[in-house]
Amino acid sequence: MSNIREVPKLEDVAKAAGVSTATVSRCLNTPDRVLEGTKLKVFDAIEVLGYTPNFGARVMAAKRTLTIGAIIPTMENAIFARGLQAFQEELHDRGYTLLVSSSAYRPDIEEEQIRKLVTRGADGLLLIGEDRDNSIYQYLKRQEVSALIAWTYSADAPLSCVGFDNRKSMQLLTENVMAFGHNRIGVISGFTKGNDRARSRMQGIREALMSNGLDPGELAVIETSYEIECGAKAFDQLMALERPPTAIMCGNDVLAVGALKRARERNINVPGDVSITGFDDIELARIVDPALTTVHVPHREMGRQAACVLVDLLEKNGEPRSIELQTLVQIRGSLGRRKI
Amino acid sequence: MSNIREVPKLEDVAKAAGVSTATVSRCLNTPDRVLEGTKLKVFDAIEVLGYTPNFGARVMAAKRTLTIGAIIPTMENAIFARGLQAFQEELHDRGYTLLVSSSAYRPDIEEEQIRKLVTRGADGLLLIGEDRDNSIYQYLKRQEVSALIAWTYSADAPLSCVGFDNRKSMQLLTENVMAFGHNRIGVISGFTKGNDRARSRMQGIREALMSNGLDPGELAVIETSYEIECGAKAFDQLMALERPPTAIMCGNDVLAVGALKRARERNINVPGDVSITGFDDIELARIVDPALTTVHVPHREMGRQAACVLVDLLEKNGEPRSIELQTLVQIRGSLGRRKI
DNA sequence: GCGAGCAATGTAAGCGCTTACATAATAAAG
DNA sequence: CTTTATTATGTAAGCGCTTACATTGCTCGC
Structure with a gap:
């Protein structure tokens, strides 16, 4: 068929190696079912012709x-x-x-x-x-x-x-935050709708509060999208509250870095005036100053x-x-x- | 063929719509060559059967x-x-x-x-x-x-x-650095072997020096891989020189952030004691403190x-x-x- | 009113592989 | 030495599409 200079196909390899197409296919897919000597001939032919299996044909025949x-x-x-x-x-x-x-x-x-x-x-x-x-x-x-x-x-x-x-991790982090004396906590969360991770993390915070006798209803929560600028904006909103939180827990490191950045811009000392935490422990968390308290995820x-x-x-x-x-x-x- | 509950194929659609397989295929690939009414029937059938074209077959037949x-x-x-x-x-x-x-x-x-x-x-x-x-x-x-x-x-x-x-961009940045009075410049570059971007950026620095009458041979250059820690290490090496540079230009922002981080750890003031520049203008560049001077890439x-x-x-x-x-x-x- | 020209659709030949099944060759068992 | 099991290889039937080419039925110009 492909007698002229064309992309070689399996058939050409078979012909060149003096075997059937099935044998060539087997060399490629189940090599242990082929005799060593045959394999050698086939791979030689493949090498010589510069054969590469056709993806589409392979997919169609093998169904994967x-x-x-x-x-x-x-x-x-x-x-x-x-x-x-x-x-x-x-x-x-x-x-x-x-x-x-x-x-x-x-x-x-x-x-x-x-x-x-x-x-x-x-x-x-x-x-x-x-x-x-x-x-x-x-x-x-x-x-x-x-x-x-x-x-x-x-x-x-x-x-x-x-x-x-996610819930347990955030709960544990919250326990730590409370152990540092914080009981007025603000939260910058990612949007919880359609995002079970954001929701579980929120729930972790609430459960930690409850098990320490605090009312999760008093939690100041802002939902926003996971962008640095949004974290910064949410930080402003939380700090503008009548009784601003002493610790702000963020849904991830990106939000936390945004908050941190805005704190620096406003000359609000972290952690002196307010503590900030993240989640994920991406590289960023250790680069900012002060470094972020966060949940390390492998x-x-x-x-x-x-x-x-x-x-x-x-x-x-x-x-x-x-x-x-x-x-x-x-x-x-x-x-x-x-x-x- | 596929009379039982199977994944429907184009043929089934054709049968259901009362047209040929070619027409169905045309509805999918070149809809303007099919009469409106026919199209309606076909798309109805597709909908009803829940047909999705088979990827492999399509690739094989269409060759893309x-x-x-x-x-x-x-x-x-x-x-x-x-x-x-x-x-x-x-x-x-x-x-x-x-x-x-x-x-x-x-x-x-x-x-x-x-x-x-x-x-x-x-x-x-x-x-x-x-x-x-x-x-x-x-x-x-x-x-x-x-x-x-x-x-x-x-x-x-x-x-x-x-x-x-890359060359021109870095050359321009270097001109700026020199305009700030720096003439003892250190460079933390990515490995130049097999990386034309790293090489061009280096060349940009050298050309800027030359056109300002400086000898690029005196440039202190360290090549390393593009990781924050490597940037930090290279910073140490440059600052340990007999006459440490007053400005350190980095091959990208990642290296620059590493250098910046180490400077902070060592209480070396940036830009007071040494200036640092990056390349790329990734988000990171505006988060670190001080923010990075860099080349913005769109x-x-x-x-x-x-x-x-x-x-x-x-x-x-x-x-x-x-x-x-x-x-x-x-x-x-x-x-x-x-x-x- | 007829043939040319065109638009819409149908027919069927692949595309290049995998694999079930058939066959041949060899080893093991009796 | 035959029978059976086992292994290596060959044969050929698809896999589900696309598209060249054939066919059909129109519209139009004259």
Whole structure:
């Protein structure tokens, strides 16, 4: 067929090596079922012809793409970057390629992206958090696409999880904040709608307050989007209250850095006048001055494990398997003893 | 064929709508060649059956995947994040999906990733910088994969570029530094081997020195990898010199932030005792105290334009088209007048 | 009113691989 | 030495689309 100078196909390799197309295919996919001598001939021919398997044909015949999709809220800040990088590295080691989309924290965009990646033939999907319409989970099941939830660990999530307990982590951090004498706490949270991580963290704070006999109803809470400038603005709002908080707990490090920045601009001393805490422990947390008290999340480990679990899931067709990773409260300079 | 409850295929849609498979395919791919009434019937059938085209089959028949690959040095720091995000958004708007890999700044890994993404059927590729083995460019040409270089603009690059002039930008920044009275300058550069951006920036510094009658041979230069800790370490080395520099210019903001951090730890005043500059103007640059003097790079614009050019390239089979974006020197607190 | 020209649709031939099944060759068992 | 199990390889049937080409039914100009 392809007698002239064309991209060589499997058939050409077979002809050159003097074997059948099936044998060439087996050399590529199940090499242990082929005799050593035959393999040698075949790989020689492949080398000589410069053959590369045609992706589309392979996908169509084998019904899998060796591709994994990830949909993350954003690539712009560092929150997901490190985990995603580790995820990609591990996938690569296992022969998979990573398809990436971002949803800008919007459920509608996320859904669109999920459908798109599935249509594009992703064998599996990495999703952030568990909070999404049930119809999406049904869709994934119907399409027989394995999916995994990261950044959240929840025993009764609709899919396997590789993540951590956002509520417990924040609760622990709050206990620490209170141990420094703070009982008038302000909170700068990410939007909780459609974001179980933000919601769990809020709940962690409330539970810590309650178990110390404080009324969570008195908590000053501002919800905003995860941007530095928004953190700064929210800081202003909290400090403008009649009785401003002595400690401000933020939904993540990005918000906390925004608050810290504004405090510096306004010459409000941290932690002298007000303490500030974050969540995630991204690199930024240790660069700002004072360094951020925050919750350390093992991002790389999470990304790596997520890749392992997801690949196992779809290769071994294994049952759901979840992994809960441990976080660690990191006390640094931005948290200080309450004055008076 | 698929009489039972199966994933519906194009043939099923055709049957349900009472048309041929070709017509259904045309409704999907070239809708203007189909009568309005026919289209209605077909889309109805698609809706009812919940049909989604099979990716593999489509790729095989149409010989394109509507997928673009990007290989960036790293996802971990913010340098490429914003541009990549914009790139992805624009691709999405144009119906393409993004495949992402990272090379850890290593040419061998980059080459492997390039081949992998091509094998995976990427229609086009986004590459960072132009500095790579010529055999790779030949490979891309042979495979007929369109590729684009970003983060670098060079008139004689082997491919279309969407980027900026690293040399000129750094030269301009250096002029500014010298205008503040500095003539003993230290440099913390990224590794220049295999990295034309790092090399061009160095060259920009040297040229600025020369055109001001200074000897670039006296420049204290340390090459290191783009990590905060490495910037800190290099700062120590430069300050340990017999005659330490009065200004330290860094290859990017990450290195600069590292240097700044170490200065603070050592109680060395910036810019009082030493000035520090960066490159890129990532968010970080405005968060640190003092804020970084740096070169502003229009990352989002670059990512967006790169997507436009690349898609045009492979859809219109257009000739190479390059875009040079302008940078802007941002003078901020980390650069001060030389003492004495 | 007829043939040219055009628009809408249908027919069917691939696209390049994987894999179930058939076959051949060899080893193990009786 | 035959029978059976086992292993290595070959044969060929799809996988579900796209698209070149064929066909049909119009509209129009003269």
